[in-house]
Amino acid sequence: MSKKIIKCEINNQEVEVPEGTSIIEAFKELDQSIAHYCWHPGLSVAGVCRLCMVDIEGIPKLQIACNTEVKEGMKISNQSEKVKEAVKWGLEFHLINHPLDCPICDQAGECELQEQYMNFGQYSPNMAERKVKKRKVVDLGSKIVLDTERCILCSRCVRFTDEVSKTHELGIFNRGDRSEIGIFKDKPLENEYAVNTVDICPVGALTSKDFRFRQRVWYLKTADSICTGCSTGCNIKIDYNEEGLFRVQPRYNKEVNGYWMCDKGREVYRLPNKEGRLLEAKAPSSYSFKREDSLRPSRAGGNPVSSVEVLKKIRELFVKKEKAPQSALVLTAQYTVEEYEDLVSFFIKHLGTQQDIYYWRNNPESFDDFDGVLLRGDKNPNTKGLLEVLTNQGAIHSWESLQNRLKQKEIEVLWVAGPENQKVYPDLKEKIDTFESYCDNIIWWTAHPLSDSQKIWQIPTKTFFEKEGTLINHTGRAQKVKAVHQLVSSALSLSESATVLKGEELKKQEPPFLVTPMKTNHFTYKKKVL
Amino acid sequence: MEKKLLSEHYHKKEYHTLAGYKSFGGYKDLESAFSKRPEEIVQMVKDSGLRGRGGAGFPTGVKWGFLPDNSEPRYLLCNADEGEPGTFKDRLIMEKAPHQLIEGMLISAWGIQSHKSYIYIRGEYQNCIHVMEEAIKEAYSAGYLGKNICGSDFQHDMDIYIGAGAYICGEETGMISSLEGKKGQPKLKPPFPAVKGYLEKPTIVNNVETLAAVVPIIRDGVEAFRSIGTEKSPGTKFFSVSGCVKKPGNYEVPLGYPLMDLIELAGGLREGRKLKAVIPGGTSAPVLTAEECEKADMDFESLSDLGSMLGSGAVIVMDDSCSMVDMLSVIENFYHHESCGQCTPCREGTGWLSKVINNILKGQGRIQDLNLIQGISENMMGRTICALSDAAALPAISFVTKFREEFETHIRETLAQRKSGALSA
Amino acid sequence: MSKSQKDFKLSEEGLAFVKKELTRYETKRSAILPCVYRVQKENGGWVSPEAVSYLSKIMDIPTAYINEVLSFYTMYNKSPVGKLHIQVCCNLSCAMNGGRELAEHLCESFNVKEGEVSANDEVTISRVECLGACDIAPMAQVNDKYIGPLKKETVVEEMKTLLEEK
Structure with a gap:
């Protein structure tokens, strides 16, 4: 049933919204600026910061926009002197007991107090009295640190643990200006969604242990992406710079993840980072290369050489034969649809049949789990995509038949597109051992080195941050990841590998434009006092 | 002159017991209320012009009228969290006439068709709690509470909830939060309690004195009630007079009673002292200077004309010794x-x-x-x-x-x- | 932060009380206030963090909810109190009539700081806001009882008598 549409006027601009819309939502609809701290679109209305004051024609008292519904013909403004004065004082009240420790506060640069003060502040503080002392550096658990002096008691985090995660760890204790956010000692803030409270904290009260003090936010750029942590496919923003990725935050998508993401998903920012990546291709220790320039000092056995060189060698050995050796292809659901299409069609054309393509399903016991919020047991971003490609190609995927064929020594060459996130493949080691004991030639695509595997050809792959492609989540929704910045120069996508294996030349790729133009600081010099 | 509409028998020793209360005509008005339709009760309270005695002075009948039609369940919540500094009249009512309050609540409950009520008493009022608990027990055993009250089809249960020390629980939605087992933090309005109150169900919150005052309205009728007090502030009111007076205490007088006379009633100022200022309605009310006091009558309009308010009726008198x-x-x-x-x-x-x-x-x-x-x-x-x-x-x-x-x-x-x-x- | 104690458990009657309160009101959560009172009563007049954890377990209500309530209301004591808890009203009418001086006088006489426990766990003296008994100003709540008007000359004796009765 569709709701009645009503018309109203905001700062002399007409807007149509469905009945039941609050004034603040109508402001957002028009992209009009309005000060607020406690209101958050993903949480219940608290109405406590008292900043979203608006003047409504015909109503003498100022109203709060978050708890007032738009009515037909309403004329609303937040530009009047009355509103400006109220907001100025509202901010003054927020700041009188705030420590103003911005230079050592990790929130600086993305702090709502700073932003709102720039816009609406009164720039001549009246407070001459002593501030209320409260607890600083309060440990809330393994992920989050609390500074109760910086806290403006907007209650967003408390509402989050009550309404979204439903874990109820946080409360506001005491009363009046002695009120403090906190946990009770025996129940730390350890739920799977805890770090969302850091995102929604408008000030530097809640900071993430993982992120704090690692980068000032103004040294970071932001790119949109998709979380690869599980099959939900939460929409995310990635904060990164030339050094690598620093954090992941959720990006609103009504259909997929709303405003939130889980804490496990936040870990995916580590996957593309250079530390721990397979930086160059590795050949089994039994191979050596003649060309001087491709010989590099060896680290953990095998001869590291350029990926393209190695793939060319592999083509020579296993593809460009009169009679191709018996090959099998194993795929994990951690790559894009486009990569599967390219690799599978290459495989069918040049190496084997549909019957020799296998789907490696990790953690089958918990694969179908769901926590009721976002977190799914299928720890792959593209299971649906992989299965779709395999079905289209008519490829079957009975794991038992692969095992049988391996044991019968029927497979001469095994091609494996291994997991990008090895942590969620508890059977990784076991699989490597099985493959190695039954097959002499293994080519393995991986973003991270396979330790102690002397017999395996390892080809470094691009992570989700470095390539463009489609991931299909558990509902069948296709979502794109974009190539943002290549952190490992020798890494190739499966598609690129297929191109080389086919004997074609790789298109020289332009490295993506890295440096986004610096944001203009429109506040500087605007106010005389600065 | 005092006008004892509620407190006529407060000095009688056994008035706080069921037997004592009944011996002075107690619970008769409840029986007569059952002979009227609920709408008639609401209309009578509306017509009487009774205004809330807790502080805001909102017309009680109008408040009752905010209940959505046919909503169910409806809660009646008696505000006995008397906390406005200077106020001690509800304590008097509960200690001296617990059955008067219960009777007033029952008549009100019949009017608004509520089957469950709570009396939220501030935790410090241990004596009140004790007296009210006893009275409720008595009322249950005498058939004034529970099923088929006074032989009617009406059912009503009453319980006590004990506060734990927070002034803000006297605010009606703060009280509702507290009754829900939370911190006594007031709730956003709208929605108002009459629409979404206790556990998001329609709830009427009235002060002890307001609910007790429903009894004389039913007993004497609307006209008689309106004949006392002023046009816009009918009836009597308890004033808790304290501070620099000789006989601090509660005084029930018609609304509109001159402030200076009220001070005299409370024994006047101490010897050799001069009046400096009076807070006429609890500490929330703006202070009146000695000069203003001469002009002040104790009703909603007169005090509002002077820029102050009647509030809870706590009259705090300050003489020239006060800084x-x-x-x-x-x-x-x-x-x-x-x-x-x-x-x-x-x-x-x-x-x-x-x-x-x-x-x-x-x-x-x-x-x-x-x-x-x-x-x-x-x-x-x-x-x-x-x-x-x-x-x-x-x-x-x-x-x-x-x-x-x-x-x-x-x-x-x-x-x-x-x-x-x-x-x- | 409140003080801590080793262990706390309710008596059989206390447990029965909690069980009854949990179903007495329309919502389980309403039982928090009366149950915290009960704990305070059985724990010698105060509620420790350990008791909060305990209560949370037996009521199956998050500790944060209970601690919010405990910390919000002034009648719950977050640290131990003396056998006689003398709460002197210092709001307007009592202040005019010497309530504040009375509190000070009591502290001096019992040689104890405001809010602390005197020697032999005898008394705790605190200043409180209006208790709704301005007709007997200056007054105090001594444990459950209202006493007033108090006189500086006799108040200490009066309290000592009450202490002996304890």
Whole structure:
């Protein structure tokens, strides 16, 4: 049933919204600026910061926009002197007991107090009295640190643990200006969604242990992406710079993840980072290369050489034969649809049949789990995509038949597109051992080195941050990841590998434009006092 | 003259027992109420012009009328969290006439068709709690509570909920939060309690005195009730007179009673003392100067015309021995202590006000602080979920404007003392 | 932060009380206030963090909810109190009539700081806001009882008598 549409006027601009819309939502609809701290679109209305004051024609008292519904013909403004004065004082009240420790506060640069003060502040503080002392550096658990002096008691985090995660760890204790956010000692803030409270904290009260003090936010750029942590496919923003990725935050998508993401998903920012990546291709220790320039000092056995060189060698050995050796292809659901299409069609054309393509399903016991919020047991971003490609190609995927064929020594060459996130493949080691004991030639695509595997050809792959492609989540929704910045120069996508294996030349790729133009600081010099 | 509409028999020894109460005609009005339709009861209370006795003075019948038609369940909540400084009349009613309150509640419950009520009593009132518990037990065993009350089809259950020390629970939605087992933080309005109250169900919250006053309305009829008091403030009211008077206590008089006469009723000022100021309706009400007191009648309109309010009817009398700086500091420390802390202007404003005023009191004030007090107060008012912020701001503004000279003198004199070393910083 | 104690458990009657309160009201959560009172009563007048954890377990209500309530209301004591808890009203009418001086006098006489426990766990003296008994100003709540008007000359004796009765 569709709701009645009503018309109203905001700062002399007409807007149509469905009945039941609050004034603040109508402001957002028009992209009009309005000060607020406690209101958050993903949480219940608290109405406590008292900043979203608006003047409504015909109503003498100022109203709060978050708890007032738009009515037909309403004329609303937040530009009047009355509103400006109220907001100025509202901010003054927020700041009188705030420590103003911005230079050592990790929130600086993305702090709502700073932003709102720039816009609406009164720039001549009246407070001459002593501030209320409260607890600083309060440990809330393994992920989050609390500074109760910086806290403006907007209650967003408390509402989050009550309404979204439903874990109820946080409360506001005491009363009046002695009120403090906190946990009770025996129940730390350890739920799977805890770090969302850091995102929604408008000030530097809640900071993430993982992120704090690692980068000032103004040294970071932001790119949109998709979380690869599980099959939900939460929409995310990635904060990164030339050094690598620093954090992941959720990006609103009504259909997929709303405003939130889980804490496990936040870990995916580590996957593309250079530390721990397979930086160059590795050949089994039994191979050596003649060309001087491709010989590099060896680290953990095998001869590291350029990926393209190695793939060319592999083509020579296993593809460009009169009679191709018996090959099998194993795929994990951690790559894009486009990569599967390219690799599978290459495989069918040049190496084997549909019957020799296998789907490696990790953690089958918990694969179908769901926590009721976002977190799914299928720890792959593209299971649906992989299965779709395999079905289209008519490829079957009975794991038992692969095992049988391996044991019968029927497979001469095994091609494996291994997991990008090895942590969620508890059977990784076991699989490597099985493959190695039954097959002499293994080519393995991986973003991270396979330790102690002397017999395996390892080809470094691009992570989700470095390539463009489609991931299909558990509902069948296709979502794109974009190539943002290549952190490992020798890494190739499966598609690129297929191109080389086919004997074609790789298109020289332009490295993506890295440096986004610096944001203009429109506040500087605007106010005389600065 | 006192007019004892409620308190006629309060001095009788056994009045607090069921037998005592019944021997003076108790529960007869409940029986007669059952002979009327519920709508008639609501209409009578509307017509009587009864206004809430807790502080805001909202017409009781109108409040009842806000209940959505046919909504179910409906809760009746009796506000016995008497906390407005200076007020002690509900304690009197509960201790002396618990059955009067129960009868008033039952008539009201029949009117609004509520089958469950709670009396929320502040936790400090141990004696009231004890007396009310006994009375409810008696009422159950006599068939005034439970099923088929007085042989009718009407069912009503009543229970007591005990507060734990928070002024803000006297605010009706703060009380509802507390009854729900939470901190007593007021809830956003709209929705109002009559639509979404206790557990989001329609709830009517009325003060003890208001509910007790329903009994004489049913007993004597609308006309008789309206013949007492003024046109817009009919009936009688308990005034808790305290401070610098000889006979502090509760006095039931018709609304519109002259303030100076009320002070006389309370024994007048102590020997040799001069009237300096009166807070006529609990500390939230703006203070009246001695001059204003001469013109003040104790009803909603007269006091509002003087820029103050009737509030809870707590009349705090100050004579010339009182320092207004000191008095205001006591008041503001109270609001600082009691702010629930959810709305920023109140949480921060009450603390700020009390700090500024305490600094003045200690001799560290500046003349410009008086304007600051004004500025803070004006920007606390009307900016929060409930009226505690206004309650803190109103006395501050009235004290520093009406007694500005005294504040300035205090600031100047203490500054001089500090400079001469007589007062340590 | 409140003080801590080793262990706390309710008596059989206390457990029965909690069980009854949990179903007495329309919502389980309403039982928090009365149950915290009960704990305070059985724990010698105060509620420790350990008791909060305990209560949370037996009521199956998050500790944060209970601690919010405990910390919000002034009648719950977050640290131990003396056998006689003398709460002197210092709000307006009592202040005018010497309530504050009375509190100070009591502290001096019992040689104890405000809010602390005197020697031999005898008394705790605190200043409180209006108790709704301005007709007997200056007054105090001594444990459950209202006493007033108090006189500076006799108050200490009066309290000592009450202490002996304890």
